[in-house]
Amino acid sequence: MSKLVLRNLSRRFGSFTAVDAIDLTLQEGEFVSLLGPSGCGKTTTLRMIAGFIPPTGGTIESDGVALSSPDAVTPPERRGMSMIFQSYAIWPNMTVAENVGFGLKLRKLPSEEVHRRTGEILEIVQMGHLAGRYPAELSGGQQQRVALARAIVVKPSVLLLDEPLSNLDANLREEMRFEIRRLHDEFRITTVYVTHDQAEAMVTSDRIAVMNAGKIEQVDAPFALYNRPRTRFVAGFIGRTNFLEARVHGGQLDLGGFALPAGVLNGHTPAAGQSVLLSVRPQSIALAREPGGDALSVPARIVEGAYLGEHWDYLVAPEGAGETKLRVTTLPSQRHQPGEQVWLRFDPDQMVPIA
Amino acid sequence: MLRRLSVIEPATLLWLLLVGALVVLVAWPVAELLVASFTAPRTGAWTLSNYAAAYGRARYVEALFNSLYLGAASAAICAVLAVPMAWACSRTDMPGRGFAWFTVLAAFIIPPYLGAVGWILLAGPNSGWINQAWVWLTGAEESLVNVYTFWGMAIVIALHSYPFIFIFTKSALDLVNSEMEDAANILGAGTWTTTLKITLPLVWPTILAGIILVFLETIALFGTPAIIGIPARINVVTTQLWQFFEHPVRAEVAAAYSMPLLLITAGLIGLQKLMLNRKGYVSQTGKGGERRMIKLGPWRWVLLAWCGFVCLLSVAAPMVALVQASFSRAWGRGFSLDNLTIKNYRYLLFEHDGAALAVVNTFVFSAAAATLAIFIALAIAYVVKRKLLPMGGALAFLCMAPFVIPGIVMAIGFYAAYAGPPLTLYGTAAMMILAFTARFLPIAYANGSAGVQMIHPEMEEAVRILGGGRLTAVKSVVIPLLKKALLGGWLLVFILATRELSAAIFLVGPETRTISVLLYDLSEEGNLEVLSALGGILLVITLVFVGTGMKLIGRDFMLRRGGE
Numbered sequence: 070m071s072k073l074v075l076r077n078l079s080r081r082f083g084s085f086t087a088v089d090a091i092d093l094t095l096q097e098g099e100f101v102s103l104l105g106p107s108g109c110g111k112t113t114t115l116r117m118i119a120g121f122i123p124p125t126g127g128t129i130e131s132d133g134v135a136l137s138s139p140d141a142v143t144p145p146e147r148r149g150m151s152m153i154f155q156s157y158a159i160w161p162n163m164t165v166a167e168n169v170g171f172g173l174k175l176r177k178l179p180s181e182e183v184h185r186r187t188g189e190i191l192e193i194v195q196m197g198h199l200a201g202r203y204p205a206e207l208s209g210g211q212q213q214r215v216a217l218a219r220a221i222v223v224k225p226s227v228l229l230l231d232e233p234l235s236n237l238d239a240n241l242r243e244e245m246r247f248e249i250r251r252l253h254d255e256f257r258i259t260t261v262y263v264t265h266d267q268a269e270a271m272v273t274s275d276r277i278a279v280m281n282a283g284k285i286e287q288v289d290a291p292f293a294l295y296n297r298p299r300t301r302f303v304a305g306f307i308g309r310t311n312f313l314e315a316r317v318h319g320g321q322l323d324l325g326g327f328a329l330p331a332g333v334l335n336g337h338t339p340a341a342g343q344s345v346l347l348s349v350r351p352q353s354i355a356l357a358r359e360p361g362g363d364a365l366s367v368p369a370r371i372v373e374g375a376y377l378g379e380h381w382d383y384l385v386a387p388e389g390a391g392e393t394k395l396r397v398t399t400l401p402s403q404r405h406q407p408g409e410q411v412w413l414r415f416d417p418d419q420m421v422p423i424a
Numbered sequence: 425m426l427r428r429l430s431v432i433e434p435a436t437l438l439w440l441l442l443v444g445a446l447v448v449l450v451a452w453p454v455a456e457l458l459v460a461s462f463t464a465p466r467t468g469a470w471t472l473s474n475y476a477a478a479y480g481r482a483r484y485v486e487a488l489f490n491s492l493y494l495g496a497a498s499a500a501i502c503a504v505l506a507v508p509m510a511w512a513c514s515r516t517d518m519p520g521r522g523f524a525w526f527t528v529l530a531a532f533i534i535p536p537y538l539g540a541v542g543w544i545l546l547a548g549p550n551s552g553w554i555n556q557a558w559v560w561l562t563g564a565e566e567s568l569v570n571v572y573t574f575w576g577m578a579i580v581i582a583l584h585s586y587p588f589i590f591i592f593t594k595s596a597l598d599l600v601n602s603e604m605e606d607a608a609n610i611l612g613a614g615t616w617t618t619t620l621k622i623t624l625p626l627v628w629p630t631i632l633a634g635i636i637l638v639f640l641e642t643i644a645l646f647g648t649p650a651i652i653g654i655p656a657r658i659n660v661v662t663t664q665l666w667q668f669f670e671h672p673v674r675a676e677v678a679a680a681y682s683m684p685l686l687l688i689t690a691g692l693i694g695l696q697k698l699m700l701n702r703k704g705y706v707s708q709t710g711k712g713g714e715r716r717m718i719k720l721g722p723w724r725w726v727l728l729a730w731c732g733f734v735c736l737l738s739v740a741a742p743m744v745a746l747v748q749a750s751f752s753r754a755w756g757r758g759f760s761l762d763n764l765t766i767k768n769y770r771y772l773l774f775e776h777d778g779a780a781l782a783v784v785n786t787f788v789f790s791a792a793a794a795t796l797a798i799f800i801a802l803a804i805a806y807v808v809k810r811k812l813l814p815m816g817g818a819l820a821f822l823c824m825a826p827f828v829i830p831g832i833v834m835a836i837g838f839y840a841a842y843a844g845p846p847l848t849l850y851g852t853a854a855m856m857i858l859a860f861t862a863r864f865l866p867i868a869y870a871n872g873s874a875g876v877q878m879i880h881p882e883m884e885e886a887v888r889i890l891g892g893g894r895l896t897a898v899k900s901v902v903i904p905l906l907k908k909a910l911l912g913g914w915l916l917v918f919i920l921a922t923r924e925l926s927a928a929i930f931l932v933g934p935e936t937r938t939i940s941v942l943l944y945d946l947s948e949e950g951n952l953e954v955l956s957a958l959g960g961i962l963l964v965i966t967l968v969f970v971g972t973g974m975k976l977i978g979r980d981f982m983l984r985r986g987g988e
Contacts, residue, residue, distance in 0.1 A: 162901070
């Protein structure tokens with residue numbers, strides 16, 4: 070049975086539709102991210118799952134039991150979930166140990182079990198030596214670990230995270246991404262993770278749901294999402310890409326001034342007279358000083374180049390393509406001057422038709 | 425469906441409870457005040473005759489104008505006293521800024537009518553210290569100063585109201601970015617030009633707001649006009665209202681007579697809010713950039729002398745005179761060992777047939793009112809800020825309404841609503857406690873509202889998602905986090921209630937007299953030594969609780985909230 074099911078879930082605020090009829094299903098133990106720009110409805114969705122916001126349409130079910138519908142909402146305290154908040158919401162009037170043990174005490178567990186489990190989880194998040202401290206005496210990263218421990222220790226049916234790393238500095242953020250994934254591998258708690266940072270989502274998640282303007286655009290594993298984006302929004306939001314309008318014309322695939330053989334897009338070739346939009350990642354195009362000798366090699370000229378340390382970022386203009394320019398990235402060792410003649414080589418497997 | 429009902433029911437109950445409390449404390453007395461002003465006392469018929477009685481005599485109309493003049497005079501004196509002090513403390517390198525701050529704090533916490541008593545001792549005709557010194561120094565026949573005059577009264581009131589303008593002005597000046605002044609300096613303006621053309625105009629709306637507040641405080645004040653104005657035969661609105669309550673009580677005429685006071689207050693508070701909310705002024709510039717203190721050179725000693733002068737007039741001289749008199753057999757004989765006695769205190773505490781009871785009453789009423797006000801205000805603030813119930817805005821409005829109702833008008837409303845049948849609360853402790861609670865509800869609400877605002881809602885959501893209900897969240901997170909703020913609010917209301925006179929004097933019965941009421945009674949008897957001793961007792965109580973508050977909550981806890 071699916072652990073968590075959102076069915077046709079909607080939320081309106083006045084005339085504004087924050088979440089627009091989304092469907093999402095999580096399996097037991099799965100880690101799913103809601104990824105999107107600010108205002109896309111991801112936090113509203115998360116807060117509906119938590120029970121803080123009632124939906125205006127659709128339902129939320131957990132283990133086959135209805136939790137939320139426009140008519141009835143189980144209050145947050147009876148959902149058996151836990152949550153990590155953007156502000157951490159560590160209670161400043163309690164010590165680290167009291168914060169972490171709070172949920173266990175609410176479950177009326179005997180005090181020695183509260184004590185034991187609190188101690189164990191604090192060791193796991195490497196905070197055991199700070200159990201007696203108050204939150205004001207902790208750094209941001211340490212507060213984050215307390216929030217993690219407090220949420221995990223109660224063994225929630227679903228763990229919800231609301232942009233938990235957005236208040237940390239860059240280095241710490243990177244460290245905590247892996248920490249969150251490590252804890253998930255250890256406890257296998259069904260998790261919904263809200264973020265606007267694609268790297269965060271890709272490191273932590275089994276699957277990512279990309280949201281835009283209240284709708285889910287695509288749900289997929291990170292690899293598929295990057296390599297097989299299905300919409301223009303997803304292709305542009307996850308990583309960088311070139312968009313090319315393709316049209317079949319006299320046996321050739323016309324890409325707006327330059328052309329490739331029509332058969333290269335196995336199975337996706339549009340009918341004559343129709344067009345299709347292709348997403349071509351900058352690193353899927355190879356640059357060479359010599360012609361490749363087949364139809365996939367296209368002459369072009371370097372317009373400008375920027376050195377970014379880990380790679381070169383070139384803007385190139387295919388010959389005869391007019392205004393069309395492409396972003397191409399190469400290895401750091403591959404240097405070209407502006408104006409230089411080069412040959413582009415396309416990889417048909419990495420030219421993805423999108424809706 | 426069952427679950428929904430069980431969720432809604434306690435909320436509805438809470439809503440009804442809060443609405444009920446606000447109706448009893450605010451809405452009903454105000455409604456009764458209005459109704460009473462249009463009701464003929466015996467027949468109960470609708471009438472305008474109360475208004476005719478209230479404004480039919482020149483003497484009554486004159487009292488209204490006296491109040492307005494007095495308010496304007498005292499506000500103007502306050503501005504003269506306070507603005508230079510505030511500027512010196514905020515923007516300059518004047519030495520002794522801490523001393524100036526202490527002066528303002530002391531002037532603020534001393535009950536205003538104690539200052540009036542002190543000034544009677546200092547500037548009473550013939551026997552006052554200043555006049556005795558004048559006669560002794562110059563051999564003159566005539567007294568130099570007389571507190572029993574219009575200006576005497578205006579100055580005494582101003583000497584205890586200027587902290588309002590000081591606090592308003594200083595906090596606005598603290599927000600003026602030094603770069604505003606630097607920009608004028610770099611274009612060639614000197615220090616004085618900059619101060620007069622840039623700095624003061626920037627804070628002018630705030631100063632004006634402070635002046636309005638002092639004006640309103642003055643026209644609503646009962647203690648000082650009663651102690652000084654009645655012997656001087658200067659009639660103002662509040663003392664005239666008091667006369668309507670002398671036998672035979674004409675509460676409905678008093679109700680009609682109080683309407684202009686109510687309207688002026690409500691109107692000016694509205695105006696003040698408008699001025700403070702204007703965008704583009706100081707409140708918008710915020711802090712930023714480095715703050716540079718103006719170097720005054722020799723002028724800094726002039727400003728310090730001014731602060732010392734204000735301290736002498738508002739705190740040192742009247743309090744020394746009061747304390748000296750309280751320990752004297754006859755205060756006019758000055759400082760000497762054979763004049764020293766504690767019999768005034770002994771008499772009050774052990775022999776006087778009402779003083780000990782008055783002290784106990786003061787403590788009980790003040791503590792009960794503070795507890796009630798803080799509890800109700802916190803509940804409403806929480807409900808409003810967390811949007812738990814519909815119509816939260818209306819609850820907040822009712823809660824803040826007493827802010828625009830002068831205490832004396834509130835008291836007449838309470839009298840009209842609860843003195844007679846069916847409740848017949850006149851002269852009971854309940855009447856006093858309810859009136860004090862209503863009077864200080866806005867302060868308690870501002871306090872509670874600021875506190876709830878500080879707590880991130882996620883703090884409570886974290887409790888709920890872990891399995892605790894709303895009540896658990898309030899108990900384990902909200903209350904512990906607000907402990908300090910609530911204690912500060914409680915102490916503030918308690919201190920203000922211990923000195924409350926203008927509402928108490930109208931509602932008091934033989935068994936419910938408080939220190940402030942007794943003090944007024946003693947002032948009519950004219951025994952200044954015993955009067956001073958009672959003042960001394962009130963002063964000690966005030967200092968103990970203010971000291972406790974400063975120790976627990978911070979040095980400025982009264983000024984910060986009192987100035988709001």
